[in-house]
Amino acid sequence: MNKNLLSNRVKNMPESATLKMAQMARDLKSRGVDIVDMSLGEPDFDTPADIKERAKIALDEGYTKYTPVPGLPVLREAVIHKLKRDNNLDYNMDQIVVTNGAKQAIANICLALLNPGDEVVLFTPYWVSYDSIIKIAEGVPVIVSAGIEQDFKILPEQLEAAITPKTKLVLFSSPSNPTGSVYSSKELEELAKVLKKYPDIHIISDEIYEYINFGKGHASIAAFDYLKDRVIIVNGMSKGFAMTGWRIGYMAANAEIAKSCVKIQGQFTSGANSFGQVAAAYALNHGIYNEMVDKFNERRKVFIKLLKEIPGFKVNEPTGAFYLFPDISYYFGKSNGKITINSSIDFSEHLLNDAHVATVAGTPFGAPECLRFSYATSMENIIEATKRVKEFAKGFEQ
Ligand SMILES: Cc1ncc(COP(=O)(O)O)c(C=O)c1O
Known part of the structure; x- marks a missing residue:
């Protein structure tokens, strides 16, 4: 193996955290696990x-x-x-x-x-x-x-x-x-x-x-x-x-x-x-296709309300795109007896493995205290995901 094969440019690029998460979610899905995917960076609608x-x-x-x-x-x-x-x-x-x-x-x-x-x-x-x-x-x-x-x-x-x-x-x-x-x-x-x-x-x-x-x-x-x-x-x-x-x-x-x-x-x-x-x-x-935007807005309102109900989640009310980015640093240093959360990467990986909800940690976005949820998914998925996150987070409350 030629150790000079790859350029320094590519060697110095970090592995994409979003792609890593997507791969982990895909691996679980291929093993038949029912994943609720809140990691997507694209509309779930088809092109008009x-x-x-x-x-x-x-x-x-x-x-x-x-x-x-x-x-x-x-x-x-x-x-x-x-x-x-x-x-x-x-x-x-x-x-x-x-x-x-x-x-x-x-x-x-x-x-x-x-x-x-x-x-x-x-x-x-x-x-x-x-x-x-x-x-x-x-x-x-x-x-x-x-x-x-x-x-x-x-x-x-x-x-x-x-x-x-x-x-x-x-x-x-x-x-x-x-x-x-x-x-x-x-x-x-x-x-x-x-x-x-x-x-x-x-x-x-x-x-x-x-x-x-x-x-x-x-x-x-x-x-x-x-x-x-x-x-x-x-x-x-x-x-x-x-x-x-x-x-x-x-x-x-x-x-x-x-x-x-x-x-x-x-x-x-x-x-x-x-x-x-x-x-x-x-x-x-x-010009704008309002139907899609109205759907995103309905989901946004429900999702904000549900995420706010999770103890320790700091949630704001953003008015654009299709993401919520709660601050979850409350959980850092907390353990559920099995695992300890020390970062948003820990939180998102364990959330995926234990509660089967895919998110993206804030670290690659320069905000290690946050977790990115995309609501470019059905209302049903939004409700199910928050139920699972709430249950997962409860384990760290003792
Ligand atoms: C802020 C921002 N800019 C640009 C892009 C890339 O858009 P495009 O698909 O047009 O390359 C994205 C896609 O996720 C984005 O979130």
Whole structure:
């Protein structure tokens, strides 16, 4: 075995905790164990039928070839229309890049903008892939943390304290994975005022959960004129349209950044899939599919109520995405006579093995005191899962 086979880049990447958990759950399921899966990061709904229909027609129309690297004009136009209609933001064609999911947009941006040692301020808890993508691009993540007592939202003074002469980017998602927290326009304005003072810093605003919002509506940090040119909006079809497998995302940025991302993308993927882009244009022109969002909201309300009934669980009431992220640190150091819980990883692994509920520990999201539950599953599963968690947690109460 050649010990130099693998690059340092890949050797230094931690094993994905979410994938490990999914594998453990799959192994148990294959042995016939009845697992309630609350670990999923994707809508449990199928893509709406009219969107699928549009893709089938696009195939018959001959959309089977490479598209322009930045995306089909019809989709870039639909993105521009969407950004005006939903966000009151003006963009031109040369500012929009269609990508293989929002994830690739983030990778493009980090590879296009970061030099080794450049710092990226990461609002924490963060989505797991941010940390790895920044490191692959040889950037340095700088963690700024907010706990459940501040609804997992970063305050302007925290942001300012994290900025150094090496800061190149600020990266956050709202609505957030893993917390479900949504920044209001007022809260974003406070952050924008800090960033106004640092003209060399750019902001990646990941808005992939924009449509899964049960509060007062979506706000983008690009809405502040003095900042817009430095904000890179990342969004896509995966969550709001239940199109995770289609791999279509997009970004909107100033033309220089957009062009540099097209350059990277041209070498890595040549662009996103053709017929999916036609269907994505159709979906964006249609706008939000409310039925799905209403279902998520019904589940959210029930799930919050049920989780709050579990002793020791600190639960907030997030208004976006489809996750709850309770603080379970009350259980650290506690034993049920058989096992002792010392971390959220312990809690989630034992919960899976003993109570057969799959969750994701907060550790890979930068919040070891929390546990991520996804309610992208049936109401029946939500009720059953909380029953099991309650019973499991009771064992540690003596
Ligand atoms: C915050 C966040 N951004 C981006 C993505 C990736 O989305 P896509 O499927 O468009 O690559 C996810 C997926 O889980 C996410 O949670």
